[in-house]
Amino acid sequence: MSSMKGKKALVVGLNERSIAWGWLRLAEEGAEIALTYQGKVLEKRVRPLAESIGAALVTPCDLTDDAAIDAAFAKVGETLGALDVLVHSVAFARREDLLGDFVTTDREGFRLALDISVYTLVALTRGALPLMDGRGGGSIVTMSYYGAEKALPHYNVMGVAKAALEAAVRYLAQDLGPRGIRVNAISAGPIKTLAAAGISGFRDMLHHHEEKALLKRNVTADEVAAAALALLGPLGSGITGEVLHVDAGYHAVGM
Ligand code: 0WE
Secondary structure, three states, rough: OOOOOOOOEEEEEOOOOOOOHHHHHHHHOOOOEEEOOOOOHHHHHHHHHHHHOOEEEEEEEEOOHHHHHHHHHHHHHHHHHHOOEEEEEEOOOOHHHOOOOOOHHHHHHHHHHHHHHHHHHHHHHHHHHHHHHOOOEEEEEEEHHHHHEEEEEEHHHHHHHHHHHHHHHHHHHHHHHHHHHEOOOOEEOOOHHHHHHHHHHHHHHHHHHHOOOOOOOOOOHHHHHHHHHHHHHHHHHHOOEEEEOOOOHHHHOOO
16 A cells, blocks of 8 residues: 555545545555645535545645646645646536537537646646656546547537547647656546536446446446556556546447
């Protein structure tokens, strides 16, 4: 339980029922952790979690605001002094854009989904660079989903955003490889999270996934976190620009 001893990590996108909850394993493995939250509602959710893992810093960050991102990194710099790990577990699309037809997505809904779900990875990575350069390298992980690769019912503009996110992973990995900074994504199978709770038909999706997946079951947030720990730590030192499926083999099935 010490693969992350001495490592400093920033986790963005955490609440008590998000996949990021699994990121708390980073703390168990000895990492020193900073967390950001967006708005008062999420602050109430994140604070108790932060305390339970002895987070070094909990700071607000409106991810649509470049100045707020700069301010958050200033805080991280003051508190941690450096960064080895960045976890990006952030996505948003308007609720109505995940219900109807993709073809009805308007310009603002499209912009919002790609801004929050994709551009934030670019902005946060840029913010992390000076702190990672001080360490001679680092590792960044973001979260994707199979809807990036195939058309799935209702995933709609989020599928387009995840496709862009996976491409962004490759381009960031290209930029940062020479500096020893690795950038990867985990494409997780469907998991019951706060974000998923409100999605109609999510239960049916979980059942479908369970039946079709090679392992004949769904994956847990813990399994996603375990794979993420591998990518983030020394076990993943040769991996960058990768999209690792942690989906019980669902992506490998043809029929
Ligand atoms: O990426 C996601 C969910 C991301 C998400 C969820 C919401 C729900 C509430 C982004 N924006 C919002 N906006 C809201 O207002 N997943 C991989 C989980 C997920 O979401 C789906 C799925 C799956 C799986 C939406 C439709 C169909 C399947």
